[in-house]
Amino acid sequence: xxxxxxxxxxxxxxxVLLASVVFxxxxxxxxxxxxxxxxxxNALQGGLLPAELVARIFxxxxxxYVNRQRSSEVRELFLxxxxxxxxxxxxxxxxxxxxxxxxxxxxxxxxxxLNLRTELSLTLDFARLLFTCRMLEVFVQLRGPYAAPxxxxxxxxxxxxxxxxxxxxxxxxTPLYAARAVNGSARxxxx
Amino acid sequence: MDVLQAADDLRRRSLASYPRPLDRLIYLxxxxxxxxxxxxxxxxxxxxxxxxxxxxxxxxxxEAFRQLVGNSLExxxxxxxxxxxxTHTSPADFVTAWKGLEPYRVAIPVESDxxxxxxxxxxxxxxxxxxESRLHPQTAALTA
Numbered sequence: 001x002x003x004x005x006x007x008x009x010x011x012x013x014x015x016v017l018l019a020s021v022v023f024x025x026x027x028x029x030x031x032x033x034x035x036x037x038x039x040x041x042n043a044l045q046g047g048l049l050p051a052e053l054v055a056r057i058f059x060x061x062x063x064x065y066v067n068r069q070r071s072s073e074v075r076e077l078f079l080x081x082x083x084x085x086x087x088x089x090x091x092x093x094x095x096x097x098x099x100x101x102x103x104x105x106x107x108x109x110x111x112x113x114l115n116l117r118t119e120l121s122l123t124l125d126f127a128r129l130l131f132t133c134r135m136l137e138v139f140v141q142l143r144g145p146y147a148a149p150x151x152x153x154x155x156x157x158x159x160x161x162x163x164x165x166x167x168x169x170x171x172x173x174t175p176l177y178a179a180r181a182v183n184g185s186a187r188x189x190x191x
Numbered sequence: 192m193d194v195l196q197a198a199d200d201l202r203r204r205s206l207a208s209y210p211r212p213l214d215r216l217i218y219l220x221x222x223x224x225x226x227x228x229x230x231x232x233x234x235x236x237x238x239x240x241x242x243x244x245x246x247x248x249x250x251x252x253x254e255a256f257r258q259l260v261g262n263s264l265e266x267x268x269x270x271x272x273x274x275x276x277x278t279h280t281s282p283a284d285f286v287t288a289w290k291g292l293e294p295y296r297v298a299i300p301v302e303s304d305x306x307x308x309x310x311x312x313x314x315x316x317x318x319x320x321x322x323e324s325r326l327h328p329q330t331a332a333l334t335a
Contacts, residue, residue, distance in 0.1 A: 046304065047304040047305070047306055047307065048306060052260075053260070053306070053307060053310070056260065056263075056310065061263055061265075062263060065263070065264055065265045066317070066321075069324060073320070073324065074320045074321055077316070077317060077320050078264075078317050078320075081313040081314075081317055082313075084313070085306075085309060085310050085313055088306060089306060
């Protein structure tokens, strides 16, 4: 009887320890996912999607001005540079959207109270966005930065919509929570 | 609140003599210590505090950067031409030095958005090529 009690006590203690380790890992992993999602959102809203920046990169008036210079060298340099910047923009938008998508597919349902309809619509938007990014990349690569202005507009608009839904999902992530999460991750990585 | 007042003060006094964003960007970058990244302005620091003056200058620097990034290529070329004239350097020497040293790379505020910075650097390269082509109009016409 004593052996049975001892066996059960040791077993229960081990189970409790195992459960605590599993839950701790999940919450720390969740914190990292949340912070990554927040960073992706900040990068998109603050750096990549502002209308002025997108307009500046793809604005045709710059091309018209360069054409008036009557120098093929300058024109060649301009198209090469704008193409490089356009591809850089598309690549960064795609990267941040992929990070947001990972958050929504993984951790979002633990934190955000999104209904099924919103989740489905968001999944479709992510798929559409990543597809248009790829398509835009191919167009710019083959035909230059001014090849597909409508796709640029669609990409920026869909990305802004996805950001707006993600912002609602992350609304609870206050600076205090973020600081705690960072400290939690730091303790985890120190170890 | 102090920072906003100091920034306003800076715009009305020191920056009033620099109407173009490019001039303001270069002026404000020149007021920054390369080793610490902190801005120094004796007059502003004496009216407020060194910390407030530094923060106000950083704000104005970011503002000038945003304005310059938002300018069209034509506006950037005009500003570069005006700046070049104000330095009293020969255009050929100016273009050669700027193409080689790329001083605009150290003129942007810290923590500028990387893509906006890349776009501005790229526009500077094109603007300098345009100015260079104007120095040698015959060559440019031949290649057109």
